[in-house]
Amino acid sequence: MSEIMYPPESVYNLIPREEVKTEKQPRYMSKFRTTVVLEKKSNKDAMRTMGPVKAEVPSPEKYLRKHSKEPKLPESEPHILLKSISLEKPDVPVRTDKPTMGIHTKKDFIKTNALENIMAVPRRQQPTYADTSRGHKQLLEKSGLVPKYIKKKDYGEIPEYLQQRNEEAQRAQEEYDSYVKEQMKQGAMKQLSDEERQNILQGLKKNWEELHHQYQGLSVVTDTITKKFRKERLDLAMKQLESDINVFERFKTIYIGNN
Template identity: 45%
Template sequence: MKKPARYVSKFRPAVLLESKLQKGKGNTMRTMGPAKVQLPPPDKYLKKHSKEPKLPEKTDSSKDPCDTHFCTTRKPAIPARTEQPLMGIPAKKDFKETSMTVPKKPEPVKVDTNQGHRELLENSGLVPKYVMKNDYGKTPVYLQKRKEAEQKAQEDDRLEREEREHRVIQRLPDEERQAVLEALKKEWDTYMQMYQRTPFLVETLSQRAHKIELEKRMDELEKKISLIERFKTIYIANEEVSHCGGHL
């Protein structure tokens, strides 16, 4: 099987020509290789301690003006032991007068790391400055007002609920309770008689539905009768007082 010819770009002659032109200009080490620098002559070799920094030489103008050979004024006498030093004089830029000023009291700081991180002690929370206030430990005014408003709202709701219950619900008298109990028992006897008249064997769907309805009504009446007999005091709504003879 013969292999296809290798791919050759059509720009290859132009690239070769351009590279030859660049080489002809002397740019062979334009992007790589050592830099061409002028070497020092043999007599300028590196000597010992030649790269160490040297201090400038002393001249007459750089000498101390207070030297014994150049100072023309006498220094002030040493103050006596009984003499009081001058204090309270504002500091100036002159170094000689700074010793007479009152020293500034340093601000208390705290260091919390081994690297020496400093922070003002007042802002760190370690200084008990809030406990010194007059209202410390007392409930804030806005919380007191909020609590009073909540208590007032709860009291209004309670009064409204009691008024509504008093207006809607009332106690059933004993005479009416007894009359309702007798009416329920009489109604139960009526349904019981109807239930006893039903045939023992149910043959049609209508008879079966009638019998189930009687049993349901009798169960409801039994629950109401037991409820009235168990509780001596009964509260009912006002709109239900006129219908308590037949329903509870």
């Protein structure tokens, strides 16, 4: 019931009223608060913002000196005059002088180079393909055009998951066949022969042709309710016959109940 409002100079306002204090709901505290606080304290990195705890205080003697950061040149060594070494070239040998014989080097570079070139196998050119009109080439092996998959060990074999799926499908088909045989033994189901199936199929097609002939004879304009209902009825009957014909053409073995 809503409170009655009195004018300010009313007698009823002289009666003191009890103050209604609304109880404040307790503040929500998460049960994971303690774990969060512990994780925050444990994961807190030391020396993250304020630097190391005990920093080395620089001594007043190591102050910055003048020209201390400029690059210094290496100290030059004193020149040593070698009187025994002459800078002059030797004289040109005379025509009658004979060269010194019998001196051989450790390695005959001419023979070794010749033998290496003779015994070397010619480098096989890697197959490439051009992917632009200007002849920009790429390696054919990395293009995906080389059939590397035929070199796999399990190439041409049926995967394990497909074998498992085929086994499950075969097992389900065997269970269904056994169930059908049991039902046929009990006389609950009967298998249609091929001749009966063909006769039923021909009858369904004949009925569809008759309905189709009636459908072709309908007027183009369906301006009345009777014409509209007749067209819908023929549509539904033709669709039902089409589904039945599809079932009889798709499945060769058909079972029907004796009831």
